[in-house]
Amino acid sequence: MYLKRLELAGFKSFADRTELEFVPGVTAVVGPNGSGKSNVSDSIRWVLGEQSAKSLRGAKMEDIIFAGSDSRKPVNYAEVTLTLDNTDRSLDVEYSEVSVTRRVYRSGDSEYYINKRACRLKDIMELFMDTGLGKEAYSIIGQGKIEEILSTKSEDRRGIFEEAAGIVKYKSRKREAEKK
Ligand code: ATP
Ligand code: MG
Numbered sequence: 001m002y003l004k005r006l007e008l009a010g011f012k013s014f015a016d017r018t019e020l021e022f023v024p025g026v027t028a029v030v031g032p033n034g035s036g037k038s039n040v041s042d043s044i045r046w047v048l049g050e051q052s053a054k055s056l057r058g059a060k061m062e063d064i065i066f067a068g069s070d071s072r073k074p075v076n077y078a079e080v081t082l083t084l085d086n087t088d089r090s091l092d093v094e095y096s097e098v099s100v101t102r103r104v105y106r107s108g109d110s111e112y113y114i115n116k117r118a119c120r121l122k123d124i125m126e127l128f129m130d131t132g133l134g135k136e137a138y139s140i141i142g143q144g145k146i147e148e149i150l151s152t153k154s155e156d157r158r159g160i161f162e163e164a165a166g167i168v169k170y171k172s173r174k175r176e177a178e179k180k
Contacts, residue, residue, distance in 0.1 A: 001090035001131070003044075004097070005083040010075035011046070012039040015066040024085075041140070047080040047102045048128065048135040049112075049121050062106055079103040090131060100124055130166040137163055 002024050008014040013036045020040070029037045042056045046064060053061045068074035083099040084091065091098050101113040112119050114127065128134035138145075138160055149160060162168050 001088055001133075002085050003082065004085045005081075005099075006040070006043065007081040007083075008040075008043055008079075010066045010078040011043050011080050012036070012064055012066065012078075014039065014043075015069070015072055015075060041142075043080045044082060045135050045140060045142075047082045047100055048133065048140075049102075049124055050135045061104060061108060065104065065106060077103055077105045084133075091127060093127070098127070100127070126169070129169045129172065130163060132163060 003022050005022065006020045007017065008020075009017040029040055031037050038057070042064070046056055050056060053059060053063060056064055058064055065078040066072075066075045079101065081099050081101040083097060085096070086093065086098045087096045095115060099113075099115055101111075101116070103111045110121070112121055112124055114123060125134060128137065131137070132139045138149075149157065159168075162171065
């Protein structure tokens with residue numbers, strides 16, 4: 001499984017629809033200060049379900065919608081689509097390409113889609129559970145994450161190993177079953 005494509009529209013500094021294509025192997029995003037490199041990684045965490053505006057470096061969720069510039073009007077919604085190559089079936093679905101989309105309006109309503117079909121945030125979380133992907137997983141190592149791995153509470157460290165071992169899904173289902 002690898003990240004194949006990222007499409008941004010109205011997300012932070014990306015006012016116009018922007019498509020980034022990736023190939024297997026190492027990709028580096030380079031550019032001057034303020035050109036939008038971190039916005040690209042924010043968009044990946046956001047489309048995977050990030051709910052905290054602060055961790056996306058904003059004060060409120062609306063801050064991720066393009067706010068306008070001297071020459072351009074603000075836009076009404078932000079949309080990000082992340083497409084993964086799934087020819088190795090790392091994700092438990094029968095498609096060889098899986099895309100997840102999230103759209104948010106100024107009103108704060110978020111919509112989620114898997115392969116263009118509307119779904120719940122929960123479906124996206126479940127799709128990525130135990131794969132190492134997902135907003136809390138270890139495939140996105142933000143600043144400070146290494147420190148967290150080295151020094152946090154033993155339960156938190158255990159969580160990282162549980163994700164890698166692929167048992168988070170079962171624990172989460174057990175918790176739900178116990179609630180009922
Ligand atoms: P550095 O090299 O300093 O880390 P960077 O390439 O990571 O820079 P980003 O932090 O990704 O840069 O981008 C910052 C830019 O994004 C700023 O110019 C900021 O004004 C712009 N920006 C952030 N949110 C919005 C928004 N909602 N609307 C318009 N522009 C935005
Ligand atoms: Mg940056």
